[in-house]
Amino acid sequence: xxxxxxxxxxxxxxxxGDEMSQKNxxxxxFLAPAVILIIVFVIYPIVQTLWLSFLSPKGEFVGLRNYAxxxxxxxxxxxxxxxxxCPPWGALIHNAVWIAIHLPLTVFLGLxxxxxxxxxxxxxxxxxxxxxxxxMPMVVGGLMAKFLFDKDIGIVNVVLRFIGLHSxxxxxxxxxxxxALLATILIGVWMWTGFSMIVYSAALAAIPREYYEAAEIDGxxxxxxxxxxxxxxxxxxxxxxxxxxxxxxxxIFDIVYVATGGGPGEASMVLAILMYIKAFVAFNFSEAxxxxxxxxxxxxxxxxxxxxxxxxxx
Amino acid sequence: xxxxxxxxxxxxxxxLIGVVWILPVVSIFMVAIRxxxxxxxGWWNFKEFHPTLKNFVEALNHPTTPLGRGLLNSFIxxxxxxxxxxxxxxxxxxxxxxxxxxxxTYLFLTIIIMMAMPQQMVAIPLFQIMIxxxxxxxxxxxxxxxxxxxxxxxxxxxxxxxxxxxxxxEEAARVDGASDFQIFLRIVLPMSLPALLSVTALQFTWVWNxxxxxxLIVYSPDKLVATxxxxxxxxxYHTPWDTLCAGATLVMIVPVIIYAVFQKYYVKGMVGWVIxx
Amino acid sequence: xAAAGEAKTLIIxxxxxxxxxxxxxxxxxxxxxxxxxxxVIGPWSGAEMxxxxxxxxxxxxxxxxxxxxxxxxxxxxATILPAQFKAGKAPADVIFMWAWWIRNxxxxxxxxxxxxxxxxxxxxxxxxVTVDGKVYGAPYTGKVKPGFWYRISFFEEHNLxxxxxxxxxxxxxxxISAIDGIVAPIASGDGVGWPLSDVTxxxxxxxxxxxxxxxxxxxxxxxxxxxxxxxxxxxxxPLLKKEYFSEPDDWTLILENWWEGKHALYFMGSxxxxxxxxxxxxxxxxLPGAKAFVFCPDFMFIPKYTKHPTEAKELVKxxxxxxxxxxxxxxxxxxxxxxxxxxxxxxxxxxxxxxxLQGATAVTDLDDTIGGEFQTTFWDQLKYLWAHPDEWETxxxxxxxxxx
Numbered sequence: 001x002x003x004x005x006x007x008x009x010x011x012x013x014x015x016x017g018d019e020m021s022q023k024n025x026x027x028x029x030f031l032a033p034a035v036i037l038i039i040v041f042v043i044y045p046i047v048q049t050l051w052l053s054f055l056s057p058k059g060e061f062v063g064l065r066n067y068a069x070x071x072x073x074x075x076x077x078x079x080x081x082x083x084x085x086c087p088p089w090g091a092l093i094h095n096a097v098w099i100a101i102h103l104p105l106t107v108f109l110g111l112x113x114x115x116x117x118x119x120x121x122x123x124x125x126x127x128x129x130x131x132x133x134x135x136m137p138m139v140v141g142g143l144m145a146k147f148l149f150d151k152d153i154g155i156v157n158v159v160l161r162f163i164g165l166h167s168x169x170x171x172x173x174x175x176x177x178x179x180a181l182l183a184t185i186l187i188g189v190w191m192w193t194g195f196s197m198i199v200y201s202a203a204l205a206a207i208p209r210e211y212y213e214a215a216e217i218d219g220x221x222x223x224x225x226x227x228x229x230x231x232x233x234x235x236x237x238x239x240x241x242x243x244x245x246x247x248x249x250x251x252i253f254d255i256v257y258v259a260t261g262g263g264p265g266e267a268s269m270v271l272a273i274l275m276y277i278k279a280f281v282a283f284n285f286s287e288a289x290x291x292x293x294x295x296x297x298x299x300x301x302x303x304x305x306x307x308x309x310x311x312x313x314x
Numbered sequence: 315x316x317x318x319x320x321x322x323x324x325x326x327x328x329x330l331i332g333v334v335w336i337l338p339v340v341s342i343f344m345v346a347i348r349x350x351x352x353x354x355x356g357w358w359n360f361k362e363f364h365p366t367l368k369n370f371v372e373a374l375n376h377p378t379t380p381l382g383r384g385l386l387n388s389f390i391x392x393x394x395x396x397x398x399x400x401x402x403x404x405x406x407x408x409x410x411x412x413x414x415x416x417x418x419t420y421l422f423l424t425i426i427i428m429m430a431m432p433q434q435m436v437a438i439p440l441f442q443i444m445i446x447x448x449x450x451x452x453x454x455x456x457x458x459x460x461x462x463x464x465x466x467x468x469x470x471x472x473x474x475x476x477x478x479x480x481x482x483x484e485e486a487a488r489v490d491g492a493s494d495f496q497i498f499l500r501i502v503l504p505m506s507l508p509a510l511l512s513v514t515a516l517q518f519t520w521v522w523n524x525x526x527x528x529x530l531i532v533y534s535p536d537k538l539v540a541t542x543x544x545x546x547x548x549x550x551y552h553t554p555w556d557t558l559c560a561g562a563t564l565v566m567i568v569p570v571i572i573y574a575v576f577q578k579y580y581v582k583g584m585v586g587w588v589i590x591x
Numbered sequence: 592x593a594a595a596g597e598a599k600t601l602i603i604x605x606x607x608x609x610x611x612x613x614x615x616x617x618x619x620x621x622x623x624x625x626x627x628x629x630x631v632i633g634p635w636s637g638a639e640m641x642x643x644x645x646x647x648x649x650x651x652x653x654x655x656x657x658x659x660x661x662x663x664x665x666x667x668x669a670t671i672l673p674a675q676f677k678a679g680k681a682p683a684d685v686i687f688m689w690a691w692w693i694r695n696x697x698x699x700x701x702x703x704x705x706x707x708x709x710x711x712x713x714x715x716x717x718x719x720v721t722v723d724g725k726v727y728g729a730p731y732t733g734k735v736k737p738g739f740w741y742r743i744s745f746f747e748e749h750n751l752x753x754x755x756x757x758x759x760x761x762x763x764x765x766x767i768s769a770i771d772g773i774v775a776p777i778a779s780g781d782g783v784g785w786p787l788s789d790v791t792x793x794x795x796x797x798x799x800x801x802x803x804x805x806x807x808x809x810x811x812x813x814x815x816x817x818x819x820x821x822x823x824x825x826x827x828x829p830l831l832k833k834e835y836f837s838e839p840d841d842w843t844l845i846l847e848n849w850w851e852g853k854h855a856l857y858f859m860g861s862x863x864x865x866x867x868x869x870x871x872x873x874x875x876x877x878l879p880g881a882k883a884f885v886f887c888p889d890f891m892f893i894p895k896y897t898k899h900p901t902e903a904k905e906l907v908k909x910x911x912x913x914x915x916x917x918x919x920x921x922x923x924x925x926x927x928x929x930x931x932x933x934x935x936x937x938x939x940x941x942x943x944x945x946x947x948l949q950g951a952t953a954v955t956d957l958d959d960t961i962g963g964e965f966q967t968t969f970w971d972q973l974k975y976l977w978a979h980p981d982e983w984e985t986x987x988x989x990x991x992x993x994x995x
Contacts, residue, residue, distance in 0.1 A: 026413065027409045035421070037462040038425060041440065041459055041462035041463070042431065043428070045437075048439035113331060126335075128577070129332050135580075136570065137540075138523060139523075142545075143342075151840070152355065153345070155341055171838065172838065177979065247430055250432070264974035265971055272432060275434045279437060281963060283963070289438060292438075295432050295435070296435045299430050299431070299432060300430075302430060304427070310474075354844065533666070535663075
């Protein structure tokens with residue numbers, strides 16, 4: 001009799017929770033500390049920033065005028081120079097370039113590594129090495145960008161010289177507008193591929209062997225197995241990787257701040273750093289608030305996706 | 315035969331991956347242990363090789379930006395900002411997992427969306443709040459912000475974990491007359507040790523690695539955290555590369571050690587709440 | 592269960608007792624009254640602090656007043672002081688701070704016109720801390736940005752001479768480029784960006800004069816005006832285009848490369864004397880025709896809320912007077928603002944710098960004075976200019992956008 005009741009309870013829907021407690025005040029005590037902290041230090045500031053973005057520097061309400069101004073500014077989108085001249089192209093475009101280059105690289109490399117390392121001896125060590133990038137402070141990543149691409153002591157430059165690409169090898173990438181953005185993006189790839197790799201690794205491990213065995217019985221080649229079994233089953237994992245990676249690329253700050261400060265000549269500037277400069281160097285809070293809001297708007301689609309999947313989980 | 319060749323190829327490629335990926339870290343370490351004159355033309359030159367710990371000592375005791383104090387500060391803040399949010403989040407997560415109450419879904423959704431928020435969206439008001447509360451440039455201020463900031467993802471993770479716990483145990487305790495809080499403290503938490511380890515390791519690392527929030531809130535020399543110290547070393551104080559790399563090694567070794575020791579929990583923490591399984 | 596409850600009670604009781612004892616003890620034990628001493632706050636730590644101590648020590652011995660020193664960076668003070676001053680308090684009796692900050696906060700600062708006479712100091716210096724005819728700050732020693740440093744041995748080896756005209760300067764650069772092993776005649780350091788801004792300011796000062804320079808600072812002159820454009824177009828940019836300037840490269844690596852002979856000249860501040868192996872091998876010359884230099888000495892002020900104004904004034908008089916400054920410069924690395932400091936007090940290398948300054952005017956660093964977004968943009972754009980000298984007009988326009 002006891003068993004039947006528990007089973008019924010488990011079958012009830014997720015969000016209804018369990019009717020374990022009908023005391024109406026208990027949830028309050030459990031939730032209060034968290035909710036208070038989040039309201040004070042997260043939600044209220046968000047609303048404040050939003051409000052700030054509609055004010056002029058003097059404090060008068062100007063609605064969307066700030067937004068129009070910022071979006072037209074060359075610091076955000078420099079249509080004169082994009083795409084045929086070298087950067088600076090505007091912070092928004094730079095973030096887009098981050099996504100355009102960093103996302104495919106990390107997704108493919110992560111998947112590739114996960115596949116290669118699936119049945120290799122010593123894979124866990126190699127995976128740990130690749131994952132190191134995720135573990136360390138991103139400011140160290142910024143240091144690495146300066147260091148590895150330095151014309152005198154950078155190991156990348158040595159390799160480039162070896163291949164014969166002298167024009168790229170004999171400059172320190174973080175000091176030249178043509179290469180600064182790329183240097184930061186490449187270090188970003190080095191740091192973030194570990195995430196993509198372990199997500200794919202976990203997903204690959206979760207695919208039941210029987211699927212492959214069944215396909216082999218039917219005479220399918222490795223290639224066909226990959227295309228028709230593996231890839232489709234990896235779709236959820238891919239979604240997760242893409243969403244989290246895009247979020248990371250939009251919010252990137254530490255690496256660029258340390259490697260180039262956004263320069264030279266704003267050639268590697270990203271939205272997060274531009275916001276910081278406007279707020280705490282130029283003390284133009286309304287412009288900074290607009291940038292912050294814009295950045296947040298860009299992160300909303302991934303955020304909503306996360307929320308939907310989080311709530312829909314069993 | 316084909317199987318053998320592809321395995322060999324796989325092993326070679328795997329090795330290559332490992333070598334290429336560890337090069338940046340090795341580079342930093344190489345420069346950290348050698349005097350700058352030796353590595354001026356690249357650390358791969360081993361003509362002269364006199365490893366020394368001098369750079370580490372200099373980094374720790376740098377006259378204008380000593381890393382030793384920075385490491386201590388990072389430790390204090392990360393420790394406190396690791397315990398606090400985990401406990402507070404566990405409470406909230408339990409409520410979301412086990413209780414039903416009005417606006418539960420909306421509240422949960424809101425908290426989850428906070429996870430994706432850029433820190434820039436809260437920076438300015440947070441700065442102003444801290445000044446008003448007198449918490450600017452204090453450990454407490456930074457810890458509070460980190461706590462609040464860590465709550466959303468920890469709540470999500472723990473709530474998902476709690477949902478997987480068998481409810482019968484809790485029900486049985488209720489029949490015995492235990493209060494909700496006692497059930498939470500004495501039964502649920504002990505059963506959740508693996509999950510708690512995961513979030514603790516991740517949160518500590520996250521706070522240790524943070525730069526932006528520290529940049530926002532803390533500015534007096536004796537309170538700067540390790541990540542800030544490294545950045546100032548490169549930026550304002552023009553530290554030579556050897557000392558700089560030694561400092562970087564010291565700052566990154568802590569999260570790496572935590573990862574090495576808690577690897578299983580760490581990875582589960584990262585993957586566990588984003589993917590089924 | 593009962594035992595656990597007992598243990599809990601015990602712990603609580605013990606805890607409360609400990610707290611009570613602690614508070615009680617703290618209440619009863621009062622510290623002995625401290626002897627009168629002055630507190631000085633300065634930005635120096637480490638070796639720099641070590642060289643400041645003898646000056647304070649000499650004052651203590653001479654006047655019999657103890658002085659305690661505390662380190663605070665100017666940026667940190669800028670955040671801490673306003674709140675303290677509003678509360679009518681001051682963390683020290685004498686505080687070192689930026690000149691522009693002193694000018695902006697005179698309502699909290701003691702007027703020291705009675706002890707500072709601008710005739711005693713390099714022209715232009717005391718003006719930096721004078722508001723409405725009243726002097727609020729006292730100049731101490733400082734570091735100068737005198738010009739291009741070179742190794743005497745290098746010049747001798749290659750038969751090079753210090754230039755006295757612009758033509759000689761460009762010829763010198765050309766001759767240096769031809770030397771084996773030289774990557775570029777002039778080394779360009781890259782810190783946050785200030786090594787580039789320093790050399791640019793030197794050009795502006797030399798060919799534009801102090802009025803133009805001041806005009807750029809206060810916004811009355813535009814960066815896109817003809818005079819400024821001429822300086823860039825005719826003097827700085829051609830040198831950049833001919834690749835006489837190296838790539839901006841890591842500040843400390845460049846120092847090594849310059850010392851080893853990959854570069855011949857390095858535009859730097861006088862602090863470089865403390866950074867090389869052999870300071871006696873150092874020589875310096877400025878751009879021919881330079882009559883003004885960026886000289887940012889340290890300034891000190893006395894907050895109105897000090898409890899010892901008379902003694903504080905004595906200290907300030909000592910420090911900024913010939914006596915205090917002489918002791919400081921004797922240790923090297925500092926240049927005096929007080930005209931009564933003898934040249935003989937300087938160590939060899941610093942003497943050369945001091946000589947360059949004789950008869951010259953002192954001005955403040957341009958980007959430091961304006962600060963804010965202008966400074967970050969200025970540095971950033973100069974880095975761009977070094978990489979793309981042909982886009983100099985765009986660079987000037989971008990700088991002007993953020994200029995006052």
